[in-house]
Amino acid sequence: MDITNTETFPGKTIIASHGVVSGSTVRAKHAGRDIMASIKNVFGGELKGYTELLEESRNEALERMQNQAKQMGANAIINVRFSTSSVAAGASEIYVYGTAVTVE
Amino acid sequence: MDNLIILAVLISCGYFFGRHAEKKHYRSIVERENALISLPITSSRHVMILREIDSSRLVLGGVVISVDYFKRILAGLRNIFGGNVRSYETLLDRARREAVLRLRESCLDADEIINLRIETSSISKGGDSKIGCVEVLAYATAIYYKK
Amino acid sequence: MKYLPSLPEKNDNVSHNHPLSEFALLSAGLILFFGIVYLILGLLVDLAAEKISYETEAALFQALSSRVDYFDPQNDDLAEEKQRVQQIVDDLQTCTDLPYAIQVHIVKSDETNAIALPGGHIAVFTGLLQAVPQDNGLAFVLAHELGHFQNRDHLRSLGRSLVFYSLSAMLTGGNSSISGLLAPTFGLTAAQYSQARESMADRIALDTCNCRFGNINGAVDFFRYIIEMKLDSNLQIFHYFSSHPETQKRIDELKAYADSKGYQYSSF
Numbered sequence: 464m465d466i467t468n469t470e471t472f473p474g475k476t477i478i479a480s481h482g483v484v485s486g487s488t489v490r491a492k493h494a495g496r497d498i499m500a501s502i503k504n505v506f507g508g509e510l511k512g513y514t515e516l517l518e519e520s521r522n523e524a525l526e527r528m529q530n531q532a533k534q535m536g537a538n539a540i541i542n543v544r545f546s547t548s549s550v551a552a553g554a555s556e557i558y559v560y561g562t563a564v565t566v567e
Numbered sequence: 568m569d570n571l572i573i574l575a576v577l578i579s580c581g582y583f584f585g586r587h588a589e590k591k592h593y594r595s596i597v598e599r600e601n602a603l604i605s606l607p608i609t610s611s612r613h614v615m616i617l618r619e620i621d622s623s624r625l626v627l628g629g630v631v632i633s634v635d636y637f638k639r640i641l642a643g644l645r646n647i648f649g650g651n652v653r654s655y656e657t658l659l660d661r662a663r664r665e666a667v668l669r670l671r672e673s674c675l676d677a678d679e680i681i682n683l684r685i686e687t688s689s690i691s692k693g694g695d696s697k698i699g700c701v702e703v704l705a706y707a708t709a710i711y712y713k714k
Numbered sequence: 715m716k717y718l719p720s721l722p723e724k725n726d727n728v729s730h731n732h733p734l735s736e737f738a739l740l741s742a743g744l745i746l747f748f749g750i751v752y753l754i755l756g757l758l759v760d761l762a763a764e765k766i767s768y769e770t771e772a773a774l775f776q777a778l779s780s781r782v783d784y785f786d787p788q789n790d791d792l793a794e795e796k797q798r799v800q801q802i803v804d805d806l807q808t809c810t811d812l813p814y815a816i817q818v819h820i821v822k823s824d825e826t827n828a829i830a831l832p833g834g835h836i837a838v839f840t841g842l843l844q845a846v847p848q849d850n851g852l853a854f855v856l857a858h859e860l861g862h863f864q865n866r867d868h869l870r871s872l873g874r875s876l877v878f879y880s881l882s883a884m885l886t887g888g889n890s891s892i893s894g895l896l897a898p899t900f901g902l903t904a905a906q907y908s909q910a911r912e913s914m915a916d917r918i919a920l921d922t923c924n925c926r927f928g929n930i931n932g933a934v935d936f937f938r939y940i941i942e943m944k945l946d947s948n949l950q951i952f953h954y955f956s957s958h959p960e961t962q963k964r965i966d967e968l969k970a971y972a973d974s975k976g977y978q979y980s981s982f
Binding site for chain 3: 475478480481482484485486487494498501527530531534535536564565
């Protein structure tokens with residue numbers, strides 16, 4: 464499924480709009496990553512564990528959004544926006560939403 | 568020993584009452600979504616149907632939903648082992664759908680709703696790292712066509 | 715552009731498995747993991763406790779000694795009691811292999827108890843002195859505490875608590891509600907361990923009394939007092955979590971032990 468964060472679909476025309484679709488995941492890090500992060504806090508540098516974690520979460524959220532759009536009969540999603548928030552101690556939530564459309 | 572009893576009571580209260588509230592809420596959400604399906608909504612900035620516009624206004628829908636004790640315990644356990652915090656997923660899903668529904672209900676006579684944006688934040692007791700509740704705000708522009 | 719709305723049938727944004735099964739799985743996993751690590755560390759603590767010599771212990775707990783002196787009574791009537799009790803302890807000590815002098819401190823309180831503190835101190839509450847006024851009965855209780863010293867029990871329990879709380883803090887992050895889930899696990903294992911050590915100390919106390927007095931009359935006076943005054947809790951379930959075995963059970967075990975060793979007694 465094609466996903467874009469523009470207003471219109473580049474190179475194609477939108478013929479129908481199906482409404483807003485969204486995908487969200489809430490992921491927690493495990494205790495091991497927590498301890499590594501505390502150690503990194505002393506030495507500085509990239510927290511590779513967390514980067515990986517958030518990347519996985521984003522991919523999962525995008526997949527969920529695509530599944531929802533497919534169920535509605537769309538073949539593309541436009542105007543996609545991401546939002547990250549922390550909703551539990553040590554867990555972060557990735558939320559992605561957009562408009563499901565049919566293009567040709 | 569008494570700690571264990573108190574903990575068990577809190578967890579079961581959280582579980583039973585929380586599940587009941589959640590089921591009731593979901594039923595209400597599905598019902599209202601089905602009723603409001605005819606009102607077009609989009610997160611795009613452009614109007615879908617090109618007609619002359621009479622007026623437009625900002626519309627909002629907000630909700631704050633709290634976490635029950637059972638969910639909190641599950642989230643804490645997840646924090647040790649990692650992975651999807653499933654107990655919070657339903658919470659956020661409910662909150663978002665409720666916020667968007669309230670937004671739509673606030674402008675039932677509109678012709679279209681464009682530029683939907685959603686903001687999520689958490690409200691907690693100060694100092695504590697435990698999260699008390701989740702607040703979702705949905706805002707968009709309601710469009711009224713010339714009759 | 716047309717508007718063709720529809721609602722998805724399946725909600726992908728939530729998981730559809732039962733939260734209770736997740737809860738059971740995760741708690742079981744946590745308790746199991748914790749239990750294994752705690753068991754291993756507990757064995758290490760036991761090994762370490764046996765290696766610490768009496769001198770090292772006295773040096774380590776030097777700071778505690780100065781605090782305990784605070785309890786020493788200024789008034790004369792308790793000073794007499796202190797001397798009596800110190801004499802009993804000194805006499806009992808000849809029958810043990812403790813190389814350093816044990817200091818007795820009297821604390822004014824209604825509690826019927828005596829505590830062994832690291833560094834060679836015993837704090838005796840005045841409630842205990844009233845409960846078992848006779849020398850024989852008191853001697854058993856004091857010999858029990860000396861038994862704890864010999865087994866390094868106070869060091870073991872200190873080490874184990876330290877291990878538990880640091881492990882718990884590391885995994886659950888201090889004051890979280892999950893610590894509440896782990897605390898009963900610790901309570902149960904610590905209680906069982908403690909009960910085993912108490913039984914051992916009871917047996918050593920009997921040996922010491924027999925060595926000192928030639929017989930074990932009045933050894934269970936204290937337990938009889940507890941039963942008479944109904945100070946022991948009655949519900950069976952609480953005994954699993956208690957640090958001491960049930961009182962009647964202690965008496966029965968001691969009787970069996972005394973008979974097996976052929977100790978002389980007129981009443982029990």
